[in-house]
Amino acid sequence: MVSKSQNNKIEEDKDIQQPNQQKSFVYLILNNPAFSALIFLAIFFSIVSDRFFSVNNIINIFTQVSITAIIAFGMTFVITSANIDLSVGSVLAFAGMIFMALSVAGIPVFFGLLITLGIGALIGLFDGFVVTFFKLPSFIATLAMMTIARGLALLMRGGTTISQGVQPSYYWFGQSKIAGIPFPVIALIAIFLVMEFLMSRTTFGTYTRAIGSNPEAARLAGISNNRILIIIFAIVGICSAIAGVITASRLGVGSPVTGQMKELDAITAVILGGTAMSGGVGTIRGTFVGALVVTILNNGLTIMGVSSYWQQILLGLVLIGALAIKKFQR
Amino acid sequence: MNNLVEMKNIHKSYDGVVALKGIDFQIGYNEVVGVLGDNGAGKSTLIKIISGVHSFDKGGMYIKGVKINPKKHSVKSAHDMGIETVYQEKALAEKQALWRNVFIGRQITNKLGFLNIKKEKEETDKIMRDLMKFRGIGVGADSIIRTLSGGERQGVAISRAMYFEADLVILDEPTMALSLQEVKKVLNFIQSIKEKGKSCIYISHNIANVYPVSDRFVAIDRGKIVGRFNRKDISLQKLSEGLIEYTEKVTQNKQEEKG
Secondary structure (H helix, E strand, C coil): CCCCCCCCHHHHHHHCCCCCCCCCHHHHHHCCHHHHHHHHHHHHHHHHCCCCCCHHHHHHHHHHHHHHHHHHHHHHHHHHCCCCCCCHHHHHHHHHHHHHHHHHCCCCHHHHHHHHHHHHHHHHHHHHHHHHHCCCCHHHHHHHHHHHHHHHHHHHCCCCCECCCCCHHHHHHHHCEECCEEHHHHHHHHHHHHHHHHHHHEHHHHHHHHHHHCHHHHHHCCCCHHHHHHHHHHHHHHHHHHHHHHHHHHHCCECCCCCCCHHHHHHHHHHHCCCCCCCCCCCHHHHHHHHHHHHHHHHHHHHCCCCHHHHHHHHHHHHHHHHHHHHHHC | CCEEEEEEEEEEEECCEEEEEEEEEEEECCCEEEEECCCCCCHHHHHHHHCCCCCCCEEEEEECCEECCCCCCCHHHHHHCCEEEECCCCCCCCCCEHHHHHCCCCCCECCCCEECHHHHHHHHHHHHHHHHCCCCCCCCCCCEHHHCCHHHHHHHHHHHHHHCCCCEEEEECCCCCCCHHHHHHHHHHHHHHHHCCCEEEEECCCHHHHHHHCCEEEEEECCEEEEEEEHHHCCHHHHHHHHHHHHHHHHHHHHHHHC
């Protein structure tokens, strides 16, 4: 029992224990339900299918996870700020179409990439502007953007794909390998490191959490909430555009119907990773684990021959389950 | 000019609603001023103008003799001029760790702008040891604000103001939702501000709390200053009776206007 005496200095100093000091990386991971789910799924699929635990399939999983995870990293900032972005899947498709159209137009790949990412950023800035200046809930603003971006993607070639006359250099982002590792995996790791750093080691990450936790307190502390929110939406826009570039580049085709329901994958990954729907709490590494769970679930079920219809149903149940578990933990 | 803050004929309205209608307000060096008034009287607007959260529409404000440009005054520039504000209840990000809250809005960063988390935690521990006197109660730099009591939270907010060495500490309803013991701690803190030669603006509904620690009182009603008193000249009883009388008169007038 801690005494309130003020004289016994030695005893008091001993009592200045930090209860959470043992929060090492391992501790954080073990405390993350998504990590347990990851291990469970990996063991389960290894037992039921001999094809699951092979070098090829593991590389395959990491390639597949890259698209979901890159979007989910941006989404982590959005949800941590107590907002949501439903337009990521449509922006992915639109960015893929733009990227391939630029290729057909003969633009060098470097500029093609820059312009595509710039358009992703612009879409995000627009979302952020609508949310901050018109004070629209992000749910509605990005729902509108979801249909706008999808409409634009479909409009570009009258609903058809872009596959003829694409410069080979444009395939590099999806199909090349460096030292045997597919480029999407390298991009995934690089973006993970940048985002992890941004979230945990910069004032920007701190402000993101502060806004999600208590926007009024953030404002009173002199933080420009609107500016931070607009940047957050721009980041998720860029992330979606990167995912669009990788998707189109991998398929070798710009398709206006890619990325459907990608927002569900990304949001599920973020929630599984421990980010609070109500904002204020979120980690990028948690999201990474969450994205792996979502991808392994899809990959394993596909290997087992479970239809994609059932996969959709299961993913929805996983999302509800993850949120329900959180309620119980309170 | 011998005043720390001097406000002359300050007007402020939001979206057509007039909050302040020509306020003249001064606070000197080493002075504690209690600001009294009902909800919506304009107390919060007044202090948010001083602390840089809101700008003003008309009038002049001087801090330490420097004329303030309402368009350029911000929370940051108020901080730089030694003005710290402790807001009622919701001034802390509840899901965040204590150390993040202490440095919110002015993080310790290295040359590249990256957070120096180690330094921030060390400083927070120092603040808790030296200023908050949180000892042996299981509160640490990593504690989440949500897990603290109302008094502890207020302690964090007040210590934050002390740590940044304010010349003027503004307290907005600091004793709301606190236990009697915790109220006493806050009052002691105000006394210590005065002893250190600093100034304090203390806003509260509770006249009994404001009275013993303040040098002067200012009563605000519907955007105007309606009374100024020195503690030397007026007893607590007379002050509260006077304010009650005023309120009754105002209500009567209103009813007559309507009738």
